[in-house]
Amino acid sequence: MIGPYIVQGVQMCLVLVAAPLLTGLVRKAKARLQRRRGADVLQPYRDLLRLIRKETVIAENASWLFRVAPYLIFAATWVAAALVPTFATFLPFSWAADLIAIVGLLATARFFLSLAGLDIGTSFGGIGASREVMIAAVAEPAMLMIVFTLALHAHATQLSTIAQALGLPAVGVQVSLALVLVALILVALAENARIPVDNPATHLELTMVHEAMVLEYSGRHLAMIELATMLKLLLYISLIGTVFVPFGLARQGAPIAAYAWGMLFYAAKLAAGGVLLAISESAIAKMRVFRVPQFLGAALMLGFLATLLLFVARGS
């Protein structure tokens, strides 16, 4: 009886532990592509530990919201990341939140991050928050259209059911799924503040979004926000892996070996996702802020087209 709950616990810890590693891998791969040696893959863990140990400096007029927000953002992102199937499906708490609720949890995290950006009353916080909500205003509907398409395929919004339904050999290659894959990648790039939407490696650039919002954070607060950012990246890569490469997922009540295989497959998916992200980031230039809505508008239209295709194809 206790078995499934242990698996759930393992999943929660796994995403937390794997997230900095994934970020480290992306940074390493990017450095190698730029013919730099780059920092160790384990560097993000050291960074987090260093931040946690440092003294925290907060602005004089920071309110309680500024201090609570990092933990709230971290909690919402962690719960969302723990609910995406990674190496096993139908975990005991998977029914507590479906894909729509996961999108909602990420929206909660973003809501508080934008508010925290506005709390100090500096122009950089304002610029970041204002642009973040503009990007979200297009990215979130696009994400929901993607959810619609997947849900119409699987007759469910439950991620485990979706993974199972898309893993059937009968699914094959479908136009709507291809459209959705492209849309999901575009949304994932925007949501994670990656190139070409935002640059995670820069400060002091007028076009920055995410970094501008967290400019005033330091010490343990910054560590929580960084960890949440890493978790979010892991979440999106896991999501793409689970939905579009639904192989190697352990079923409910499978033997231990199946779970081990699931872990192995999951590690391979993460590594592949991370390297692909590094390649794309090295190949593309960042775009102007007001091109972003067009970029995401494409994702929205692709998602809408895929949904429409399924609506029309279903009842005829």
Add this chain to the structure above:
Amino acid sequence: MDVPTPAGASRRIGKAERGDACGYDDGEGVRTGVTLLSFLLGCVASLLLLGPAGVALPRRLASAAIYPLTALVCAALGSSALAALLAGRVEDVVLPLGVPWIGAHLHLDALAAFFLTVIGFGGFVASLYAIGYARHEEEPRRVLPFYAPFIAAMALVVLAADAFTFLLAWETMSVTSWALVMAHHERPGNLLAGHVYLVVASMGTLVLLLAFGLLAGTHGHYDFTSIRLAATHRTLAWLVLLLVLVGTGSKAGLVPLHAWLPLAHPAAPSHVSGLMSGIMTKVAIYGFIRIAFDLLGAPVWWWSLPPLVVGALTAVIGLLYAIVENDLKRLLAYSTVENIGIVFLGLGLAMAFRSGGFETAAALALTASLLHVANHATFKSLLFFGAGSVLDATGERDLGRLGGLIHRMPATAVLFLIGTAAISALPPLNGFVSEWLLFQTVLTSPLLAPWLLKFLVPAAGAMLALAAALAAACFVRAYGMAFLGRPRSPQAAGANEVDVWQRLAMALLAAACLLLGVLPGLAVDALRPLLRLVLGTTLPRQATEAWLSLIPLSARAGSYNGLIVLVFMVLAGTSAALLVRTVAARRMRRAPAWDCGFPTASPTTQYTPASFAQPLSHVFGAMAFDTAETVAMPPPGGLGPARFSLRSRDRIWELLYRRLALVVERIATRLNRLQFLTIRKYLSLVFAALVLLLVLLALWQ
């Protein structure tokens, strides 16, 4: 509900009845005596009497006495209506009032009981809030005579069971709320607000009058039972549906009939604004459901098109207005427009499913809509009260002159934050639940056979998704500008926390937001008698599901559990905080803001509401407002300032209202001649009209 009604017709109805009313019954409506209905009518009568009492009492005593009494009566009204809803009671009474040979038909069923619960609860918290808020009212006698009768009129609309009583109560509701809007007619803009409201309200009533005329047919049966029995002709029913959509939509704020709403709702005192936005718009939705779902009978699929399309458009357009609005109360009124759109979208889906024979899906859609009605009533009242408290403390409604209130008004800031998170559809609060249910409904709609719906429903789903995301953007802006940052005016810097009554009312609403979000299954279960009454089918019982999760269709298809999400979030957040505190350095220091090394002392360097909205209006504004931005830079080396100018026009106002006003004026000028005819000409006009009407009557029959 054991509260004695204070003034006037205080009837204490049989206790035994009340006992079994609380029992849970799932079957067909329980037809019993009229005990509960007469108790409710007693409440309505006492509310009506509290109006004149407000004038009769001495000036200093009036506010202090009327608002607590109103709160008590509303609490009795709401809780007994809730009991009636849970028990699924059906009661009828005909009072010898009104038109002599018709009488006043009154009817209590699950649909009426649900909306009465919303009215009772909304009236209760609004009155509670007003105990504190109205202390600063300079002219209490302009508000008090209309306040309690306004609530009574809303309750009567819901209880009415014949066209005459319905319209009478509807007009009373309009007139009393108009009087409340005009309470401060001397302030600039309020006269225009009252004027526009009066015009739209009379137009709405006229349209409803025509709708009831068509429903009653040539026999002239105006009570709802006869209308229900006499099946209306299909094409005629379609016309009735359109008229009802216009009539109730004008009161609820459907685009393009929304223009009065952002003018009138903010003009009223804040507790009344909350009632008008949170509750009165719901009474209009009740009117639509009563006529379109109950009186018109089984729908045809194309009936669903007007509410679906108009609802989806309203949801997005309302928010686009809200995003660029700088007045906090007007912003909230525009957001009401959006939420009304969401409700009508759900109602349209319910009609489409019902016509296709998908009863469970129809029940899901109706549940989502009604849950959103209850949710919106809670968080919109909360937000309007919050805006009222800000107004009370600073005298400002302009976001550009607020800021930093989280330091000065800590309790209001927390409660307002809960309201904004709820209205932005964030889990685990209540706004998310109804949006989640609506998304689930949209996802079951490939079942619908008509091709037009296959294109329109996904488009409506996309609009819904866009509205959800825009709402979050809108309320980040509203909260961030009013409560966060540094104060932008001396008034905001010197604000003080409001009194305990206002905080208590807001705290009750915030608790309701959380409870409805965490335990949505109970609310969905409470709607089961209503679904059975209106649709003849219900959703599976949710209260028996493990962990109280919400599973509308099947567990494999999709489920949501707000309680688990909340518990997980709290556990994750607190454990992270505790862990970090044990591992980490506990040192924390306050220092000047970093701001990339260039902190500036002046609060004017902060982002303003306009600058925050600029990217959004840049992306979405061209559609709705025909915006054009021009940047004039000085030539290279020039020392002149660069100028940025933004032009934006309200297209609906210019294209529709202004032109309509021109046409009306032109017609009126032409018809002016009719006022100066001779008596012979008048008599022949009357005669011609009579002949025309008789001919029409003969043709119709």
